[in-house]
Amino acid sequence: MTGLAPLLDPGAAAGADERLSPRSAARRLLGRPELGAVVGAVAVFVFFAVAADPFLHWSSFGTVLYASSTIGIMAVPVALLMIGGEFDLSAGVMVTSSALISSMFSYQMTADTWVGVGVSLLVTLAFGAFNGIMLVRTKLPSFIITLGTFLMLTGLNLGLTKLISGTVATKSIGDMEGFPAARDVFASHWTIGSVDLQVTIAWWLGLVAVATWVLLRTRAGNWIFAAGGNAEAARAVGVPVARTKVGLYMAVAFCAWISGQHLLFSFDVVQSGEGVGNEFLYIIAAVIGGCLMTGGYGSAIGSAVGAFIFGMTSKGIVYAQWNPDWFKFFLGAMLLLATLLNAWVRRRAEATA
Amino acid sequence: MTGLAPLLDPGAAAGADERLSPRSAARRLLGRPELGAVVGAVAVFVFFAVAADPFLHWSSFGTVLYASSTIGIMAVPVALLMIGGEFDLSAGVMVTSSALISSMFSYQMTADTWVGVGVSLLVTLAFGAFNGIMLVRTKLPSFIITLGTFLMLTGLNLGLTKLISGTVATKSIGDMEGFPAARDVFASHWTIGSVDLQVTIAWWLGLVAVATWVLLRTRAGNWIFAAGGNAEAARAVGVPVARTKVGLYMAVAFCAWISGQHLLFSFDVVQSGEGVGNEFLYIIAAVIGGCLMTGGYGSAIGSAVGAFIFGMTSKGIVYAQWNPDWFKFFLGAMLLLATLLNAWVRRRAEATA
Amino acid sequence: MTTPHTLGKDAPQPGTPLVALTGVAKSYGNVRALRGVSLEVHAGQITCVLGDNGAGKSTLIKIIAGLHPHDAGTYAVDGEEVRHSSPRQALDRGIATVYQDLAVVPLMPVWRNFFLGSEPTKGRGPLRRLDVAAMRATTREALARMGIDLRDVDQPIGTLSGGERQCVAIARAVHFGAKVLVLDEPTAALGVKQSGMVLKYVAAARDAGLGVVLITHNPHHAYLVGDRFVLLKRGTMSGSHLKEAITLDALTREMAGGSELDELTHELSRTPAVTEPADGADPETRA
Amino acid sequence: MTTPHTLGKDAPQPGTPLVALTGVAKSYGNVRALRGVSLEVHAGQITCVLGDNGAGKSTLIKIIAGLHPHDAGTYAVDGEEVRHSSPRQALDRGIATVYQDLAVVPLMPVWRNFFLGSEPTKGRGPLRRLDVAAMRATTREALARMGIDLRDVDQPIGTLSGGERQCVAIARAVHFGAKVLVLDEPTAALGVKQSGMVLKYVAAARDAGLGVVLITHNPHHAYLVGDRFVLLKRGTMSGSHLKEAITLDALTREMAGGSELDELTHELSRTPAVTEPADGADPETRA
Amino acid sequence: GCSSTGGKRAEDRAKRLAANGSAVNTPHWTFAMVTHSGAGDTFWDIVQSGAKQAAAKDNIKFVYSSSDQGDQQAQLVQAAIDSHVDGLVVTLAKPDALKAVVAKAVSAGIPVITINSGAAQSRQFGALTHIGQDETIAGNAVGEELNTRGKKHALCVLHEQGNVGLEQRCAGAKEKFTGQMDNLYVNGTNMPDVLSAIQAKLQSDPGIDSVVTLGAPFADTAAKAKQQAGSKAEIDTFDLNAQVAASLKNGTIGFAVDQQPYLQGYEAIDLLWLYRYNNDTLGGGQPVLTGPQIVTKDDADALLSYAKRGTR
Ligand SMILES: Nc1ncnc2c1ncn2[C@@H]1O[C@H](COP(=O)(O)OP(=O)(O)OP(=O)(O)O)[C@@H](O)[C@H]1O
């Protein structure tokens, strides 16, 4: 080390570098991906606070948070997956599958609901592993693979439910053993003052925290960024890209399991046809939150902000009591504006930082 | 030239190169992207020919071709767009918008239907231009931009139709001037023997031919591949990337207009809620046909083969009279298998070619 | 496009540089990559830009090529001040560039890459189409003349070796360079023979009256063909010399920032001066 | 991992090459990139692989690094025959590689790229986490020692200059190279000073007992540090020499395929030998 | 160029619009309606028309929202509670999903009326009354009508997979139908797909003698498919619209089952108003049935004009 030190450029040791313009802490903050999205979220919040009277009630806040959390729980792993460079179109129906399996297993086997919950976890993780292994084995685009699983799960949900229950919905398991305990875990809520806070909010925040930790502070996180940013290069320096991707699909499956159990234990009965199309809400939340569609960039917190923007917008339009025929129009316009604002803020921050 | 010739490696001028293994013409053919998909198509065809008796009737062939063509017409520009590195989630509803505009304009203005058709063309192209210009101006991902347009168009379709017609569908324009002529162009059919061939099949094949010509033999085609393969590099060597992308979105709009007019003139009345979700069918067709999700690779013929595989599969399951509850399951499994076969064939062809 | 239309000037004066940058600056966000750099490119001369890694050479090139607009200073082509907002404009003014990262589209065939952005066509109206045969032939030829004997101009350029790709980019720029040829480390990935060919091309371009900007880390190459040398250091200009005014040794010394290659040669043939084990720093210094 | 467990051999015999390739071949589809190439890497020696562009040097490297499996021939590490199915296996056997296309993830910060695939952690169980401070410090240091003074190890590596990126890749390989160091044109994008530093590192690695494979197009560099020279031509071996057996001039001549740099120098200082105008072939020869 | 036939002008010429204002001076209450409908559904469009008509008459602010996903529908009801609406109309197609939130509304003192589906649960959840009837009953009516028409092999076309209401319609028809009944799933947002799928089904099974579509817009398409497939099947449908009325008249469609959606919307709002204004309930809280009514060629003339203005 010492032998080489004199070769160092003299300017190097000095802290400040003349090649850098000074940059304030506030500006640094604005440069972060997720904090760009926060500006969008604040704008949407202020907008609806003005445009919709009931939006500012505490009880509405609980509703908006709940709506955001149901999307947000899935948006977290979907964001990780997108950072890892892949898609999962089966995420939406997998939630329903997970709920159906849990419910039907418990009912048909007359087992304790916890047994059903456990079986559902295993099967759902197997779905995730199937997605991942197919992807890395066949090297087909994830769009195709998960589209296949999406269609197959949709068919399975309906076909099996009708085969077993005779209708498109499951039988009630509300009177079975273990149901109340499982409901406490997956579908309870606390009332604080006039606000009704669902347990999904806690799940959501917990998942965001864990995912952020994993992304930024663990080897797995490093590998996720690398797998999405440049899979070939990552493989060349020894990153287990295939294993990372399979893991990501299983993370999606795990969160689908949580969401599915919430669905089951809050409504007791599961409709087999639901969940189709929700995969796009998750992707939307992740993209609004700053994830790149092409992989290699994004954050879990961003996905949470994205889910929150989506939740606020979709419920805010209802609170504002605008003409429901135009609901989608307003939703599209608001999302576009929020993302534009976010991008604009970020670009400003970068240019002048 | 002559002065440098001696510097050339002696082996260069000779036709055969010792560094190449010999490669038969058949193998070369198999290496082409679209011809890999053809194998998948043949397999699906043979499968249903065996599994479903009515599948081989000539009249069924007409039905399958019609189903394929309605997807195929849109799959062509969607494939070009994907080669150019972008998505269009608004493609599905844009078809409906185009039909609605045409119908409502003619009706409300009591104008000749051709006037409505013309106005619809202009407005639809404007939608496409909006998508493209927003994309190149804001530099947001196309997923977000076209998701915004998708939602807004969905809202507009419903909102405007209800505002103008009072119901969720348009009024009939079947008794208006110009209708029969327009129907001949967009929604006629010929009966050849027992086969009923819809005019959409001709539109489809025509579009595939034009798109193939553009892709392989024009400057615009070169630019499309370059814009999708490496937009920065393309810009650096002087390719008008922004203009190319706007053009691609307008091509999608143009085909949406054709499909929309077909919808209007074959069903006379347009339901404002139609078209949602069809954008994915187009993308599916393009991807099955070998387009890369990441851009820079694919073909128009491939998209046609993809549409045909999709059409055969979805109708073949009906002809086979399998349990309809499992329809989606079979659809997913067949698509996955066809794509797997296609990928496998291609890989074999490349490895041994 | 080639005749400037500035008021008061009818044609570039003899001696007017083809390209003149004065006090140019460029920042990427808060990174100041370039400050106060001036440079002239004259017809029939080769201007070499030299400097350490990260000195800002490629940034300078990108400004000339129109890939980035400059933040400050002036940029004149044929005496007329310009501000390119796209590389197309620079190309249309006859400035062709080889970028360090090559600017190729990996999945496209070699011949399509070669002509990308300036495709020759034949036919008319709706029948206007690429002149594919000519494109293929020209590509093969241009590369063969550079000493690259391609098996197949139809293979995706991404499957070529690094040096082969480099040669395609150079051949392309040489083919399209009308007035100014800008080359960012063209010989970096090239073999001895290919390097020689490229330098020959550069010299030929100069002799044909083009202005050439050449970036290289090889002082031998630079001294061999260069007429003037611009030295960059940490984003600023640290010197500008005519060939007459500097020797190869002095140039090498300036490029190496004081340490000399000869000294290094000496050092390397002895027992090692570096006492460090190759697998990294000792644990204490780590954190 | 470092001790081989082949039957009948307890430890690598002195003189057993660290890496030995015999008659290796590799095809990409119908392109035969490599045929019948043999090569030995000994501890404390530098093996230079030389050859024209497209000769197959990088392909050879990729086989050693485990990125591609070989189609024919044998590949032995410490005398034990291996068949790597992923670069991880080669890394675990102590073979670290600098790829020509660098293998970096553009959007990731420099320090994350530096340690990618071999991240140091601290803590235990669920609290096991990246040792971020150490990673940052080590990166900065390792680069500084190479003469690269980075403003910010947190900037995405894609925003570094070509040479800076090259240095990160080299510093990484040097840091992790346990037994064999494989370098594919490491000095191609580097300045005079940085090239010198890299050669010093290579020499230091050799002296620390590592086996080194060095690919370069610069005969001066090769001759300066190399112990044995393997020459590739169009995918086959065209020669293999020990340093004692060849002079710099002969090496240069072999690398240039007969034509000589001196001759070129001569030619370039005269009026041009190339009669062609720089903008391309004449119309007749085109199609 | 202008068309001398049809179009808006023709409609205007025929139209006599009576200006209507509210007839009462009660406060401007807000009533919300939350249904399980997808966007742009014709049936629910007519329900809304009825509700709006009643709202205009009763000086009510009418707010409509809908989602075809159970949990979303529950969230929309919650949003209505958060907004402190003065009355609530919900559909109980997925009763379990709405159970908790309806109870919440009731305990918040919001009067609730259920419409369309949920006759069985309405009372139990604490609603004032139920208007309309189960899709199953409508389905039963179709099954019986098919029997009387002597059909042997029917096809039930579901335009959305996994939709409870549609499944109930088919299941109800199957229950009473003595012949064989097949289901066919089509993609309702893709009319060409509906056309080709029905066509394929008719081609593969020439024995089918009746096709039942579950929504008015699909009846015409089914008729088209029948013609192109050269089938002799009779086309029947649930719900009405102008095309169905016209087709009934010219005999392309055999019969249609009407649940009088207009009435469901109108009555729900009107009864809520009556309850708030006068604490009235109808029939002691027993379900009020709005159908099913089988309409055929004979009723077509009268229905056509109503269907055209969107109230039948
Ligand atoms: N993935 C691939 N597919 C097809 N051909 C390839 C592929 N990679 C390399 N080749 C071909 O194999 C040959 C050897 O390539 P390689 O990269 O090993 O050359 P190299 O000796 O490293 O050249 P350079 O000095 O230019 O880097 C080249 O002719 C190249 O075109």
Ligand SMILES: Nc1ncnc2c1ncn2[C@@H]1O[C@H](COP(=O)(O)OP(=O)(O)OP(=O)(O)O)[C@@H](O)[C@H]1O
């Ligand atoms: N897009 C960018 N964003 C931020 N910083 C950048 C960007 N591009 C270059 N830089 C920085 O600007 C400085 C100059 O870069 P440039 O590429 O011009 O150097 P160079 O002289 O070409 O070096 P080399 O010889 O290594 O190619 C470098 O320190 C680099 O880190």
Ligand SMILES: [Mg+2]
């Ligand atoms: Mg550079």
Ligand SMILES: [Mg+2]
């Ligand atoms: Mg190489």
